[in-house]
Amino acid sequence: MTTVLNSIELHSVDHCTLSCNYCSHNSENENVKSYSAKDYDRWLDKISQKGISFSIILIGGGEPLINENMPELISMAKSHTHQRVSTMTNGWWLSSEEMVEKQAEKIEGVDDLCVTIYKPYAEKFGGISAIEDKLSYLQELLPKLNIIRWGQRVVRDFAVIEFTDEKKDTIPDFDCGFMACKQLLHTGIVLGCCASRRVMYMSAVDKFDLQKDFNRDEFVSWYNKDPLDLCSYCSIATEGISFKEWTQKIGK
Ligand code: SF4
Ligand code: SF4
Numbered sequence: 624m625t626t627v628l629n630s631i632e633l634h635s636v637d638h639c640t641l642s643c644n645y646c647s648h649n650s651e652n653e654n655v656k657s658y659s660a661k662d663y664d665r666w667l668d669k670i671s672q673k674g675i676s677f678s679i680i681l682i683g684g685g686e687p688l689i690n691e692n693m694p695e696l697i698s699m700a701k702s703h704t705h706q707r708v709s710t711m712t713n714g715w716w717l718s719s720e721e722m723v724e725k726q727a728e729k730i731e732g733v734d735d736l737c738v739t740i741y742k743p744y745a746e747k748f749g750g751i752s753a754i755e756d757k758l759s760y761l762q763e764l765l766p767k768l769n770i771i772r773w774g775q776r777v778v779r780d781f782a783v784i785e786f787t788d789e790k791k792d793t794i795p796d797f798d799c800g801f802m803a804c805k806q807l808l809h810t811g812i813v814l815g816c817c818a819s820r821r822v823m824y825m826s827a828v829d830k831f832d833l834q835k836d837f838n839r840d841e842f843v844s845w846y847n848k849d850p851l852d853l854c855s856y857c858s859i860a861t862e863g864i865s866f867k868e869w870t871q872k873i874g875k
Pocket of ligand 2: 857
């Protein structure tokens with residue numbers, strides 16, 4: 624019998640073409656580093672040997688489309704997923720048809736692409752309608768690709784994620800979307816939420832170590848834990864979600 628869990632994210636690249644303050648993946652503070660299919664195949668294999676699979680495998684980052692290993696990551700993820708392989712991008716390449724063709728080749732076979740557009744690219748590439756033209760061209764090249772547009776057409780606000788050393792009560796019935804983002808690192812550690820990478824040094828970070836021997840029930844119960852230990856140290860769970868105007872660390 625196989626237990627099908629909703630999703631897992633592969634941390635395919637540390638860095639990004641932007642450096643957004645409060646990036647949920649800590650990419651604004653990271654050095655250049657990409658990972659390969661080999662880095663993740665062994666861990667997904669081990670999980671499936673325990674009788675667990677995922678409806679969606681998300682290839683995340685950083686900015687996944689700067690990773691030259693994308694084609695291999697996609698076909699490896701396809702061999703493990705129950706349903707779909709998804710990825711995401713900040714649209715740094717939506718500048719010309721030639722750039723779109725290059726990226727289309729790189730992501731061929733992926734089921735979903737979530738596109739979030741940020742001010743520097745919107746301005747540089749001639750506004751949202753010019754960007755939409757490039758996305759239409761991408762859709763022509765990859766007709767089966769499900770292109771998901773982020774709600775704010777150009778990102779204006781960002782959720783504030785701050786951690787403290789002091790444990791606090793969580794607010795009643797808080798709901799945090801990041802909890803669904805279980806992130807697998809190349810080391811075989813799965814994080815309870817992607818925002819944990821900001822504070823990996825904290826003992827409260829919820830981790831599952833795939834290097835250890837484990838059984839299906841242990842993993843499934845860890846996966847479904849809600850709230851996480853770390854939530855008691857996080858502004859979203861202890862104060863409620865708040866937003867700040869989008870800014871980045873480097874450049875405008
Ligand atoms: S574009 Fe996304 S991954 Fe890159 S720094 Fe901004 S929030 Fe983080
Ligand atoms: S509230 Fe919990 S799940 Fe959400 S970002 Fe904070 S630690 Fe992660």
